[in-house]
Amino acid sequence: MRCKFRAIKKAFTIFLLFGLTSTFLTGCWDCAEVNDLALILAAGIDKGKNENIELSALIFIPSPQQSGQESGISSGSSSGKSFVRSAEGETVADAMARLQEALTREIFWGQNEVLLIGEKLAQEGINDQIDFWMRHSEPRIRADVFVSKGEAKTVLKAMPQLEQDASKQLRKIVKTHIGIKVTVKDLSQMLSGASDAAVLPWVVNLSRSQMDTTKKVVPVISGAAIFKQGKLAGILSDKETRGILWPRNEIKHGVITISFKTEKGYVSLNLLRSKSELVPSIKKGKWRMHIKTKADLEVIQNTTKLNLFDPTVVKKVQQKIEYEIEQRERSAFSEVQNQLKADIFGFADEFERAFPQIWKQKKNQWNEIFPDVAVSFDTKVKIKRTGMAKEKRIRGVER
Incomplete structure (x- = not known):
């Protein structure tokens, strides 16, 4: 009898606990269907x-x-499932609210991976807009940021050939690591950093005459936009942009093609890896920055008669590549340091870490100091692989 009573008591206790627990389980009351x-x-x-x-x-x-x-969750532009809608407001937050008012469905920002800034807005300043993007809980701070020539909405309306929409087109380009890749978080850090300068990919729409038979407009990255104190200061060409990638440690892939005055043809090499180091120094009141770069490459094509199995020839090719890399860097520095006077290389952060006491006294004068910083280069290149095609041809001739 006692055992039966205990069993009933245990069952009642379990039922009571289950009932109390269920009151705190609210379920997916705030979920939204896709x-x-x-x-x-x-x-x-x-x-x-x-x-x-x-x-x-x-x-x-x-x-x-x-x-x-x-x-x-993927765009279906060809089937008419994606479109561009715009709304105006006194602030981005206000415009976002008005955009929601114009739609019958709830806006979901979880898939937003691209933020485009129009040229006119960039010229007036973007600090307030980026500050909002960092504060708001819904837009993604890992979204890639671009600056567009003309209006941003024009780029969004573009219909690429290979990709489903402009968003995927731009994301695929930056994933190649050939150019600059900047997220909202990266941009916020640059704008609030000691250098007070930033660099973003510059996007243009290819005209229809540049795309042969297709009638679709394609957005492409064509250089970089330089910001100083939150405002667009200038545009760098593709060649100048490649020059700033080396000291920023942002170049991951690429092909370098060189030639010699005494030789017909070209040698093309593929970049395997590279690393740059910024070494600041202050001597007798003179601020200097030494840029040390190391790169490993492989030969992917040789249309010259040079024997790349000869160590002397290999050394000659390596020296030529070192010269080409430094020339690209010098061209970029000439534009950014002398013309735009925007520290997009992070020099300010390096000087602050190396000379904290001097930096504390001089940081307010950095805009005057930066254009006069003496920059020197030390580039070391190694050719890891030369290929076998040329060696086989030479042996065949010798036989």
Whole structure:
């Protein structure tokens, strides 16, 4: 009898605990079905009318899952599932609220991976807009940032050939690591850093005449936009942009082609790895920055008669490459340091770490000091692989 009573008491206790626990389980009361969302794939901010901010969004509307198909969060521009919608407001926050008012579905920022800044807005200043993007909990701070020639919304409306939309087109380009890659978080750190300068990829739309038979407009990265004190200061060409990638340790892939006056043909080499180091010094009141670069390459094509199995020839090729790399860097430094006077290389941070006491006294004068910093280069290149095609041809001749 006692055992039966204990069993009943135990069962009642379990039931009571289950009942009390269930009161705290609210379930997915605030969840949203994907069919009720408007997914933001990319956002663009432009200068609007009457000092307003215009927010444009590349929006993807998910379609109901069909039989035998999987529903995915990807743009379907060709089927009309994605479109660009714009709204103006006194601030970005205000424009975002007005954009939501114009849509019947709830805006979801979780898929936003691109932020485009229009040229006019960039010229007036972007500090307030980036500050909002960092403060707001919904837009992603890992989104890639670009500056567009003309209006940002024009780039968002572009329809690339190979990719589904402009957002995916730009993200695929920066993933190659051939050019500059900057996220919202990176940009915020640059704008608030000691150098007070920033660099962003410069985006242009290829004209239809440049794309042969296609009638679609394609956004491409064509150089870099330089910012000083939060405002657009100038544009670097593709060649100058490649020059700033070496000291910033941002060049991961690339092909270098060289030639010699005494030889017909070219030698093309593929970059395997590279690393640069900034070494600051202050002597007798003179600020100097020594840039040490090491790079490993492999030969991928040789149309000259040079025998790359000869150590003397290899050394000659390496010296030529070192010269070419330094020339690209000097060209970039000449534009950025002498013309734009914007420290996009992080010199200020290096001097602050190496000479904290001097920097504390001179930091307010950095804009005057930076153009006069003496820059020197020490580039070391090694050819790791020369290939076998040329050696086989030479042996064949000898036989």
